[in-house]
Every structure is written in C-alpha cells, then in structure tokens.
Amino acid sequence: MSHTLAVLISGNGSNLQAIIDAIAEQRLNAHIAVVLSNNTTATGLGRAIKAGIPTITLDHRCWPDRESFDQEMIRELDRFAPDTLVLAGFMRILSGHFVGHYQGRLLNIHPSLLPRHRGLHTHRQALAAGDTEHGCSVHFVTEELDGGPVIAQSRISVSANDTEQTLSERVQAREHVLYPRVLQWRAEGRLSLKPQGVTLDDQILPTEGVRDAG
Numbered sequence: 001m002s003h004t005l006a007v008l009i010s011g012n013g014s015n016l017q018a019i020i021d022a023i024a025e026q027r028l029n030a031h032i033a034v035v036l037s038n039n040t041t042a043t044g045l046g047r048a049i050k051a052g053i054p055t056i057t058l059d060h061r062c063w064p065d066r067e068s069f070d071q072e073m074i075r076e077l078d079r080f081a082p083d084t085l086v087l088a089g090f091m092r093i094l095s096g097h098f099v100g101h102y103q104g105r106l107l108n109i110h111p112s113l114l115p116r117h118r119g120l121h122t123h124r125q126a127l128a129a130g131d132t133e134h135g136c137s138v139h140f141v142t143e144e145l146d147g148g149p150v151i152a153q154s155r156i157s158v159s160a161n162d163t164e165q166t167l168s169e170r171v172q173a174r175e176h177v178l179y180p181r182v183l184q185w186r187a188e189g190r191l192s193l194k195p196q197g198v199t200l201d202d203q204i205l206p207t208e209g210v211r212d213a214g
C-alpha cells in the first residue's frame with residue numbers, strides 16, 4: 001500500500017499542485033486520500049477536483065471555537081487513515097489536541113529559514129532585517145507556532161533588487177521542489193520525529209534540518 005496523505009489548504013494550493021504533479025511523475029510514491037480546506041473558495045479545491053481527489057470543505061466560522069472545529073477536522077480526516085498530514089498553506093492555528101492527535105505525522109511548509117521570521121509577511125520581514133539569505137523550511141508541527149523541529153530547508157540569496165513579490169516567487173519555486181522531496185522521505189519510511197529530534201535514516205538531523213534540500 002502506498003503512503004496515504006491528507007493535504008490541508010486555505011488558498012491557492014500551488015504546493016498541493018506540486019505534490020499532485022510529483023505523484024503523477026512518480027517522484028513521490030504516495031497518494032492523496034483527501035484535500036481539506038477551511039476556505040470554501042480556495043483555488044486549491046479546484047486543483048484537487050481536477051486531479052480526482054476527494055475534497056472536504058469545513059468553514060471554520062460555523063463552529064463556536066477552535067477546539068470543536070479541530071475535533072470535526074479530526075473526525076473527517078481519520079476516516080481516510082492518513083499516514084502523513086500535509087499543511088500546505090493552511091492558514092489556521094491548530095489546537096493542542098489536534099497537534100497531539102497527529103504528533104509525528106503532521107508537516108508544514110513555511111516561507112522562511114526557521115527559526116527566523118515566524119508568522120506572516122516573512123518576505124517583508126526578511127527584507128526589513130537586511131537578510132542576505134532567505135528561503136523555506138519544512139518542519140514537524142508542534143504546539144509552538146512555526147516552532148516545530150525543522151526537517152529540511154532550501155535557501156536563496158537576496159539581492160538589492162529583490163522585493164516582497166520577487167522573493168515570494170523565488171521562494172515558492174523552491175517550496176515546490178522541497179515539499180515533494182521531504183514527503184518522499186516519509187513515504188520511504190526514512191523520516192521520523194523521535195523524542196531526541198528529527199531522524200532521517202536513523203541519524204538525528206541538526207536543528208536546521210537537511211540544509212540545502214530543494
């Protein structure tokens with residue numbers, strides 16, 4: 001049986017598309033059992049439908065609080081028995097219960113070289129800080145926002161001409177290479193979250209993860 005993914009999105013879904021393409025091109029030996037969106041108008045839903053992937057839309061505004069919404073997501077997602085949950089531009093903070101339920105199976109991609117620039121507007125943050133390097137990180141999700149242990153990063157150099165827009169485009173291009181690659185490690189059973197840290201082929205990774213993986 002191939003590795004079962006559930007992908008969570010809120011918007012454009014270009015990372016979802018990169019994962020769909022990697023599976024189609026057999027760079028990633030996995031299948032996407034379901035795509036869940038909290039945004040009923042997410043462009044990524046159309047990408048899933050076009051690829052024949054079941055979709056679930058849960059508008060978080062219909063639940064009274066984060067806990068009850070997250071409990072409903074768990075109920076829906078567990079029907080598909082996902083081996084790995086893939087946050088791909090899922091722009092909601094997750095409850096401790098949700099994160100704990102999927103501990104060690106929950107991955108996120110973030111548009112910065114963590115631990116630098118957590119939160120939103122990371123390209124603006126990198127420019128404001130005068131960074132000469134920028135990039136993206138894939139990490140295991142823990143309760144700390146954008147604070148979970150890093151698995152891998154891809155870096156770009158920042159030039160004087162760069163703007164938020166150019167950085168966003170260049171970083172996203174790297175995301176689309178990095179995420180499928182990391183997911184293939186998961187699919188091959190090589191990547192785990194252990195009490196002592198992230199392991200790839202039973203080796204504990206440094207805090208920055210695999211440095212130039214995408």
Ligand code: GAR
Pocket residue numbers: 009010011012013014015016044088089090109110111119120136146172175
């Ligand atoms: C991606 O750039 C991802 O790194 C970012 O949202 C974008 C989603 O794009 N995620 C975060 O900022 C999470 N903190 P996409 O919908 O086209 O994949």
